[in-house]
Amino acid sequence: MRMKQVSGLMIMLAVAAMMTVYEGRGVAEDEVVGGGEIIYSKPVKAVLFSHKSHAAMGLDCNACHEKIFPMEALSVQKKADFNMKGLYDKKYCGSCHAKDGMAFASDTQCARCHIGTKGFNKASKQAKK
Amino acid sequence: MLLKKINIEAMKREDAEIIPPLERRDFLKLGLLITGVFAGGSILSATSIVGKAFASTREFTEQYPYKPHYSMLVHQDRCIDCEVCTTVCAKTNNVPTYGYRTRILEREDRKAVDRSREFIPVLCNQCNTPPCVIGCPTKATYKSATTGIVMMESKKCIGCKTCMAACPYNARYFNEETRAVDKCDFCFNSRLSRGEKLTACAEACPAKARIFGDLSDSGSEVFRTVHNMEKTVWVLRPEAGAKPNVFYTKG
Numbered sequence: 001m002r003m004k005q006v007s008g009l010m011i012m013l014a015v016a017a018m019m020t021v022y023e024g025r026g027v028a029e030d031e032v033v034g035g036g037e038i039i040y041s042k043p044v045k046a047v048l049f050s051h052k053s054h055a056a057m058g059l060d061c062n063a064c065h066e067k068i069f070p071m072e073a074l075s076v077q078k079k080a081d082f083n084m085k086g087l088y089d090k091k092y093c094g095s096c097h098a099k100d101g102m103a104f105a106s107d108t109q110c111a112r113c114h115i116g117t118k119g120f121n122k123a124s125k126q127a128k129k
Numbered sequence: 130m131l132l133k134k135i136n137i138e139a140m141k142r143e144d145a146e147i148i149p150p151l152e153r154r155d156f157l158k159l160g161l162l163i164t165g166v167f168a169g170g171s172i173l174s175a176t177s178i179v180g181k182a183f184a185s186t187r188e189f190t191e192q193y194p195y196k197p198h199y200s201m202l203v204h205q206d207r208c209i210d211c212e213v214c215t216t217v218c219a220k221t222n223n224v225p226t227y228g229y230r231t232r233i234l235e236r237e238d239r240k241a242v243d244r245s246r247e248f249i250p251v252l253c254n255q256c257n258t259p260p261c262v263i264g265c266p267t268k269a270t271y272k273s274a275t276t277g278i279v280m281m282e283s284k285k286c287i288g289c290k291t292c293m294a295a296c297p298y299n300a301r302y303f304n305e306e307t308r309a310v311d312k313c314d315f316c317f318n319s320r321l322s323r324g325e326k327l328t329a330c331a332e333a334c335p336a337k338a339r340i341f342g343d344l345s346d347s348g349s350e351v352f353r354t355v356h357n358m359e360k361t362v363w364v365l366r367p368e369a370g371a372k373p374n375v376f377y378t379k380g
Contacts, residue, residue: 044211044335104243110336112244116210118235119246 034061035073039115039123042077046120047113049093068095140167148173158192177358195277197343199255199315200374201331202351202362207338208233208248214330214339221319221329228302230313231330250339252330253300253313254365254373255279261292261301261312269309277374278317283309297369315341344374354378 034051054064065071069092076082076092087094087106093113096103104112115123143166145153156163156175165174210233218230231252238245259279262270269285270292272278286309293301293310304311315321316328325332331341342351355362355376364373 044209044213046211109244110207110209111246111248114209114211115246116233116235116248117212118210118233 045117048115193345198345200344202340202376204338206379207336210248213333217329217333254375257372260295264291264295297366
């Protein structure tokens with residue numbers, strides 16, 4: 001009798017656990033990671049920031065928001081110091097992308113983030129579709 | 130045309146003597162000693178003897194046929210395709226929207242490690258043996274005897290486009306307004322002849338990807354990089370044999 005109760009409870013727990021797992025997966029699949037692809041066009045055309053690839057490395061939202069970047073997309077490019085010098089001074093992307101930072105330094109691999117005018121045009125063409 | 134892959138290590142080395150003395154001397158004048166001959170002379174290995182063959186670097190730099198010998202060094206890995214150069218070029222030299230004097234080529238390798246994108250600025254290479262000049266029937270395009278710049282005298286141009294077909298670098302376009310072919314002249318007419326020291330593109334580049342200078346001046350950045358043994362410097366399409374004056378490097 002008692003055993004039956006215990007096993008019944010276990011089954012209920014197991015079902016509940018499965019549901020949570022299922023729910024968790026559902027959320028992860030449906031959720032658009034952060035704000036999608038952000039393409040800066042100032043001060044030069046154009047720089048790609050991919051929320052997806054940054055989140056895939058295990059960074060969570062508050063790693064950058066809102067201490068380094070406000071939630072509003074492209075708001076930092078209105079700032080006068082949003083340029084390579086600013087980055088070298090460990091501002092914005094340079095907070096991590098620095099010589100002793102956790103990611104490749106801002107003065108290396110230029111065209112990894114800089115997708116250029118061609119990249120910008122391709123992206124806006126895709127957005128129209 | 131697909132060329133067969135050459136394994137130079139596995140090739141039989143032939144005697145350098147089979148190269149005629151006059152041709153060997155041509156190489157010596159460039160500061161190069163032929164050390165190996167392969168495939169009946171179609172492939173040569175050479176080593177620099179600038180230090181031995183010329184009493185001083187000055188003597189060597191005087192080999193450059195023009196003074197100033199204008200040239201450009203492109204740091205290929207610095208280009209970010211912001212197109213500031215093409216924009217200022219068009220404005221400075223009245224280049225129509227359908228034409229170009231300089232362009233940025235793009236190369237993408239998705240399998241590459243880390244950076245998968247590369248931008249390559251291209252322009253007229255101001256060749257020492259310019260196929261366009263050789264091909265022009267009216268001498269509308271010519272090599273400037275003082276600066277080495279390949280110039281256009283548009284009123285002599287008959288629009289036959291032979292030069293466009295001859296150019297290995299696709300650096301020419303036909304200007305519908307002037308009814309003549311137009312090309313990069315290192316900003317000679319718009320800037321250099323008016324006392325400016327740099328081309329519009331080199332001055333405007335925010336990444337210092339384009340370095341403009343005098344190759345015959347041993348103090349110039351172009352000279353110091355091109356003659357730096359530690360640096361790998363190359364030209365585009367060397368097989369065309371046009372002896373271009375636009376050099377490329379990385380790092």
